Amino acid sequence: MTSDFGPNAKNRVDAEARRRRAAGGMPFLGLSLGDRPLGEAEVRSMYFAMLALVIGGAPASTLRAAKAVEEALNGPQPEIPDGGLTSPGEILPMFYLMRGAPDLMRRDPEEVQASQANSACSSTGMAALAAIRARRRMALAHKVFALSAEAILAPLEHFDPALKPLWGDPHEAASLDSFARWLAGATTEGRRPYQAPVSWRILPRVLGQGNRGAAGLIAAAERALAGMVSNPSFIEGGPDAGAPRAVSTGGYHNAITAQAVETVMANWVDIATLAQRQVVKLHRGDVSGLPDRLLPEGEKYWTGRSTSYIEFVGNDIIDDMRRLGEPALLSPAEAGASLQDDVSAPGLIACRNEAKVAVLFDRMIGILAATASHALHIAGRDPAPPLSPFLAAVRRRFPPVIEKRVLGEDAARLAAALTDAANSESDLLTDDDMADAALAAEDGR
Template sequence: MAVVVASRRDFTLDNYRRVSVHGEGVTLGEEARRAMAASRTGFERLLRSQPGTFVYGTTSRPGIEVGRTLTPDEQRSSTWSLHGERSPSFGTDALEERVVRGMVFARLANYVEGHANSRPEVADAIAGLLDDPLPRIPLQGEVGPGEVIPLSHLMAGLSIDLLPGERMALVNGSPCAAALGADIAIGAPGRQAAAEATFALSVEAFRAPLEAYDPALGDLWGDEGETAALSGLGSWLHDADADNRLGHQAPVSYRILPKVLGQSRRAIAELRRAAAVSLRSVSDNPVYFPPDDVHPHGRAISTGGFHNALVPPALDAVSAAWADLVLLAERHVTALHVGQTADHLPHLLARPGGAGGRTNLLGWVAGSYLEEARSAATMTHLPSGWADAQNDVANPTFAAYRKHREVARCVDAALALLAASSSQALWVTDRLPAPALRPLLDRVRSIVPPLDDPAGRAMGEELARLGAALAGLVRPPASADVDR
């Protein structure tokens, strides 16, 4: 199947998922083809009727040479085939293919209503990139005021002769930011669900009182995210044993779970909004407005639309919220080891004569991931444009995305450590969690079995597999859904 795009209304997160994750192609609808053809005709009339008008990259040189005006003959001779063109960025880490596919999809939003002043054939060629092996786009070195460097990678395999004005539409704008934001936005709910399920498993393992998760608190707090987190935790803990609990309140790290998980839900919701807006946004420079009653040939104006100011701070907010989840996971792993009162075993995760204190190493490892998450979860500021007088401010999106990937890796690791610790504590004390959590517990133990050996065993590879798989292991009850 193929996603049919007739207008910018079709650039949704659902369609992004179909193209990027499920590998579907993209076809231009007839409405889009008519709009592009009409706009291209209008743009060519504009150039003929106003030969002295400034159109960046068409009647002038791009970048630092913007002050140099091109004659009509130079404009025609500057038609360009992108075949063989290469970006100078490099690095050992590259974007996954699904993200590159998402960039191709997002690129077409500027075209479908005629704002790229390009022929339908150019948009067809861009959509056709999805049918062939896609280029490798490094994660490092992708700087600049817009996205010319990564888009030059993306368009390097495009072989089509371009008319005046069509070159800039290929490599200008911010489709990369839209795709990077959408990639995290569609994956974040799965990780959020895994976090809520794992923390609920920890609540059961620690025997924390359930009153801190009473849904009635939502009316008192009045925040949609916190209310949803209460509902999510409540779904996992439904029918939990209310009697076999601590006789006093649990540590702060257990009682504030709905608040911190609510913070994460709010951040994800804002990222999803930012990504949805960015996918359908026209972000080119110059941007072409099709003909209307006032401008019979349309108009082309210079803008800063290529600078995406929505996605980087939204990514930063999710990163910060998830770094806090890593802190809570580390605290829970520690709490499961040290216990709280005399009615706990001296070491909650070890049977007498069993694995002993070997599992305390899990807490050490959790502390390491906590520091890595905190180091990565820093605010991404606008980079300088260095020595270029025209391009004097750079784009922060790739930096925010790279940092978020690091935080996400730490979240996965911390949740794996907590899930394994919770499983061990329940096994040591011969208890089962609430019914909704039992399938998850079985899956956790299928990857990281409980320790029953005084010498312990090397668990690193098991924990790595659990961290990589955990989000896929969670099938939340309907009321725990986090907008997948």
Template sequence: MTHFLTSRHDITLNLVRDVAWRGEALAVADVTLDDIDKQREAFLAFVRCDSDARVYGVNQGQGEMIAEAMDEADRERLARLKPLAAAVPFGEPYPERVVRAMVLARFANLLEGHGTGSVRLVQALAAMLNEGPLPKVPQKGQGGPGEILVLYTLFADLAQSLDLEPGERGALINGAPAAAAVLADAALVGERRLALAERVLALAIVAFNAPAEHYEPVVGTLLGGAHNETAFNNLAALLDGMTNGVAARDHQAPVGYRIVPHVLGQAHAAVEQAHLMATQSLSAVTHNPIYLAPEAAGGYGRSLSTGGYHNAVAAPAMDQIAGACADLCLVCLRLCVGLLNGRVSGYPDFLLSGRKAGESDGHGAVGYLPMAITGFMEEARAAATRTFIPASDASVFGQDDVTAPAFLAWPKTMAAGASMEACLAVTAVAASQALHVTGRTQIPAPLTGLLDDVRHHVRTVEGDRVLGPDLGALTNHLRAGVFTDDHNSDGSGR
């Protein structure tokens, strides 16, 4: 399928999913190409005819050279200059879906002429997505102002294939498309991880036989907020039929069980905020300078120097998702411990099957699961730290004196989420074992597929054995489900 862009507002999370994740084709509508060409001609006329025109990167130097006087030869040389010098990061690259999202988000500045790009540049960007191959863009070493370290690397090959004209260099490497892309990716991954968390935590609730009243949707309604209603409604749907074939527990469950929908509600709020900010960022005009056409500004138009390349909302939104993942890891720990503690669950201690504690080393293999969760939980908590705007000034001469934080937040969000996936896998095994030792065979229909997957990778435990590789295989299986729409992924999300 080919998606056609007519305006910057066509660049949405759904389009990121289709074009960046699924690899579907992209084109720009002919009428939009005509408009881009008209805006480009208006911009060139502005530079040529307006004696007051001061356009950063066109007839003014860039970065630390902003105050340097430029003659005609200097301006021609600047126009042809290839964006190579700032391509200094190295190390593990972003997944291809993220790089594709960066290229897609690049169109926002160009479709309505604000970024001074040309029709040939727009068509070349579409060709990058449709024909490839895409360059490898490193995740590490991204300590620059705005996005030049990312975008120089991303568009170096394209720039070297063209004889650049005035404004085209800046059209490639200025603005904030990459922050929009990593935020969009975090939002899409976050919603999928949250859906997985709902299913696993619901399975643990069923295994514990917690009272259904803790999860009634009316509680979410009374709490207020769409995020709470969504969490309670989703959980209630997964738990429908949870007491079939078993007597309901006649007293309230521990706090960890009762707060499951509340913590999920907070996670929904974090993902919803990331969706909102990603939607805003993907279609935002972030160029420096922004060109306003004559229709909007009169005369030959205007050029406005801006700080649009600094996306101030991306890192906080991603941090909220990382924090929600860390909190859900703690919920996993409490639910797992509740299942293993016979005085709480009423089940055999450590969920031992057909034997006593003295016939194992004291815990049995399942009894050590909380220790694994603790390790992954602490990794999630370490990743889920606030991403401040870096205080360092790496500019040398003072122009480029603030670093963009989005590229520091994205890997932490991915790491916290990966740790949560591991905690969920371990919790699911504990739930499976609890259902096994209590002889429960009837569980809600929406959870049967999950239980089958768990037992396919980690069979129920009758005696001590090495569980680590099986737990790892289950984690990888659950993770692959998160990234099922990523046509280039091996299931790891990388």
């Protein structure tokens, strides 16, 4: 580099100044604070994005730098607070990441190099992680809502694959295919002879939009990882590109993934709202055709032998989701006391909020799964055969209510298991489930 950074960008630096700068290491060791550290997977995802940056060549990094990132990726992860990270160029989390990869700062000042520090590594990594989890959450959502459809004996025509050419949407078609898989072999006897409430009828369309959002985030994360650059960036040069040079660029500002993450987050709110509606309706005998409040025959709700009143819990969850689901727009405030750094990158706020909303989503669909399970128990019915293993997995965390107990503890156990299933294989979501849960491509192919 031949110029300084931040408020000193107008100053030129020579080899001796670069040597002193390299010897001093990162200017700050860590400035942020929050409620708790980011998860290990989140921090590791940032190093993964940093590796994509180094391999891509924009920072003109050396093999030694690539190995330093590889070692950081495979080693113990530094603790990064989950708050106070929003900044221009995502520099605040970089102070922690660089401390976790000290060899990145040990360089020959004569090396041709741009920068690893000014980039979108943090938001790109977290968005990629959210994309993986979004696909898994959509697979879980289809299983939970199929179980709910069996609880109320919703007409199978609401999920008829013959609707695919009428709707003409690949993501809604994928949703119809998922319901067809989980409802295969469902009984046709005694099913509701008229339409189910809207919250069941519109499931393939609303979950289809969930599929679209997940596919869009996957595509955005792939583009962001492939296009990782830093400030400054090194242009190799060539016959059509002119002389090799380092250029100052705003390419580190990731404007793609924040909006893609927020689309997914909005879908979590909408889908969870359907779950909350269904929990309420399943407890109303005049709507569901089930025993009122899902009580054993002849009992009153105060005996506690039911999931009755758990429907109130969802109100708090949905309210929190809606407040956290606000878009992370560019801040109208000046970012900091700097002549240069006047606009913060919103990607980290979007990713952090989506992660919180997603956990709340797990809680809401967990309550629906528990309610549908208990409804089937009260009705003395089994679901469609493909749902039987899933129902058994739900009941291992939240058994049908035979005697009065603290239902919130079981609901928390099931919600935590759903969150775990969004990260890795479990009895709630197996690898075979995921193999059959392909999303349509973002362009609809």
